[in-house]
Amino acid sequence: MTVTQRSEPPGAAPADAAAPSFHTLPDIARRFRRLAAGIGADAFALFLLGPLAEGGRLLPAMDSDYPGLSELSRTLPARLPRRFGQQAILAGTPLAWAGAAPRAAVPALAGWSETVETAAATPGFALPLSTERGRPGVVVFCGAALRLAPDALFDLHAACHGLFAVVAGLRPAEDGAAPDMSKRERECLKMTANGHTSEEIAQRLGLSVHTANQYLANTTQKLNAVNRVHAVAKALRAGLID
Numbered sequence: 001m002t003v004t005q006r007s008e009p010p011g012a013a014p015a016d017a018a019a020p021s022f023h024t025l026p027d028i029a030r031r032f033r034r035l036a037a038g039i040g041a042d043a044f045a046l047f048l049l050g051p052l053a054e055g056g057r058l059l060p061a062m063d064s065d066y067p068g069l070s071e072l073s074r075t076l077p078a079r080l081p082r083r084f085g086q087q088a089i090l091a092g093t094p095l096a097w098a099g100a101a102p103r104a105a106v107p108a109l110a111g112w113s114e115t116v117e118t119a120a121a122t123p124g125f126a127l128p129l130s131t132e133r134g135r136p137g138v139v140v141f142c143g144a145a146l147r148l149a150p151d152a153l154f155d156l157h158a159a160c161h162g163l164f165a166v167v168a169g170l171r172p173a174e175d176g177a178a179p180d181m182s183k184r185e186r187e188c189l190k191m192t193a194n195g196h197t198s199e200e201i202a203q204r205l206g207l208s209v210h211t212a213n214q215y216l217a218n219t220t221q222k223l224n225a226v227n228r229v230h231a232v233a234k235a236l237r238a239g240l241i242d
Contacts, residue, residue, distance in 0.1 A: 025237070028163050029066035032139070035159060036064065039152075042122070042143035045073045046167065048236055049085040049136040050194050056085025056136065057195045060233045061167055069230045072142060080118050087116070088128040089136045094153070096125035127157050129164040137164050167237065179222035181240065188215040190241040193232045 036044040043064040050057035058080070060073035081087065088095055097118045124142035131137075139160045148156070181189075184205070191201045202212040216228055223238075225231035235241045 025062065025066065025167070028167055029062055031159075031163060032062070033064060035156060036141055036143075039141060039156065040143055040145045040147040041124075041141040042145075043070060043072050043141075045070065045076060045140045045142075046164065047073075047077075047085070047138050047140070048168070048233075049089065049138065056083060056087075056089060058085050058138065059193055059236060060229055061137070061237060062233075069227075069233070072140070074229065076140060076142075081116060084116065084126075085136070085138060087114075088126055088138045089130070092128055094125050094127050094157075096123075098123050127160050129161055131165045131168045135168045137168065139164065179240075181219060181222060182215075185215045185219045185222075186241060188212055189219045189232060189235055192216060192228055193236065193241055 032044050032046065036042075045063040046061045047058040048061050050059060058077040060069060063070040063073045065073075077084075084095070091114055093114060095114050095116050097116050122142045122144060123146055124140055125146070126138050126140045129137040129139060184207075187205060188201050191204065196204070198209050198212045198216065201207070201216075202209045205212070207215075216231075219225075219235070220228060220231040223231045223234045225234055232241075
């Protein structure tokens with residue numbers, strides 16, 4: 001998609017953002033931060049989605065605190081409707097919420113988005129994303145002072161599609177060589193990515209819960225992650241699981 005250069009009104013996405021020409025995660029994180037700042041968002045969070053048949057569970061991939069994991073990535077999935085990811089992909093349009101604000105989250109989205117009920121206190125909206133191979137995802141922007149010019153929505157969405165395509169297909173060189181993982185460790189991590197608990201993993205693989213937890217602890221340590229969710233995100237980015 002070619003974006004025509006023009007002067008940018010407040011809240012417009014940068015005109016060159018739809019054609020990313022970079023290939024590292026830090027560069028992509030910086031571009032997302034620029035997009036967020038351009039619409040008055042305090043934070044962004046990019047999620048990969050688990051199987052749609054299981055509700056499209058949100059799996060954190062990158063956020064404003066990259067290379068760390070922000071509070072938004074850790075808590076937002078639990079505050080959204082259970083099948084939010086599935087709804088985002090099937091609807092194909094932005095999903096917005098007002099939080100505790102007594103007005104629409106982003107006035108420019110009126111007529112272009114679906115409203116969802118959430119437990120989130122801060123206004124925000126989500127844009128559904130996908131790659132050419134059909135890998136689904138969603139990017140969320142949140143903030144009490146969100147602003148988005150009506151003619152900037154499509155540019156913003158196109159820019160996020162381009163960035164997501166790079167993230168979904170990237171093998172991050174900055175993380176170094178992929179850690180050596182056993183078949184069982186990969187299986188446990190992939191099942192975690194699909195929303196299964198330790199008890200469910202143990203039952204399906206014929207393991208004790210203690211052993212399943214040990215495999216997951218191993219993967220978390222090998223990936224230098226802060227928790228299982230972070231380990232899943234890093235494994236997805238590195239192509240260790242799909």
